[in-house]
Amino acid sequence: MAVDATSSVTSSTSSSSSSAQKKATLNYDNFLQLLIAQMKNQDPTDPMDASEQMSQLASFSQVEQTIQTNTKLDTLLASSSLTQASSYVGKYMESADGTVKGVIESVKVYSDGIIATTEDGGKILVQAGITVADEAPSSSS
Numbered sequence: 031m032a033v034d035a036t037s038s039v040t041s042s043t044s045s046s047s048s049s050a051q052k053k054a055t056l057n058y059d060n061f062l063q064l065l066i067a068q069m070k071n072q073d074p075t076d077p078m079d080a081s082e083q084m085s086q087l088a089s090f091s092q093v094e095q096t097i098q099t100n101t102k103l104d105t106l107l108a109s110s111s112l113t114q115a116s117s118y119v120g121k122y123m124e125s126a127d128g129t130v131k132g133v134i135e136s137v138k139v140y141s142d143g144i145i146a147t148t149e150d151g152g153k154i155l156v157q158a159g160i161t162v163a164d165e166a167p168s169s170s171s
Contacts, residue, residue, distance in 0.1 A: 058094055111139050114144070121133070122162070122163045122165055122167075126157060127159075131152070132148030133148060135148060135149045
């Protein structure tokens, strides 16, 4: 059973999630630096409201958590695509337009979809309208 791009999807997901976390950390550090600069340079006769500072900090913290949640969802979706792709190997598939059909030998997972390769080398884009079966339909006359 051949499933291509398994490790590359996993490693690219890991690197993209770590870079997203790095960006979130940089932005969080920048926010704290700005907040400290704002506190240092405030007008002593009209100081900043503490509740406003806490509100800003809470809002930014919420954005940071949302970024981390999105990163985890991206990882989950990539894993789901790999599971779905591997389930096609050994199955009969027919393209949406009916021009390519056969038993699937391998699959490749890309960021924008899955390409299934039949035993005779045909390529099928996995999309709405394809037919998937455990075995080829019997031809009756």
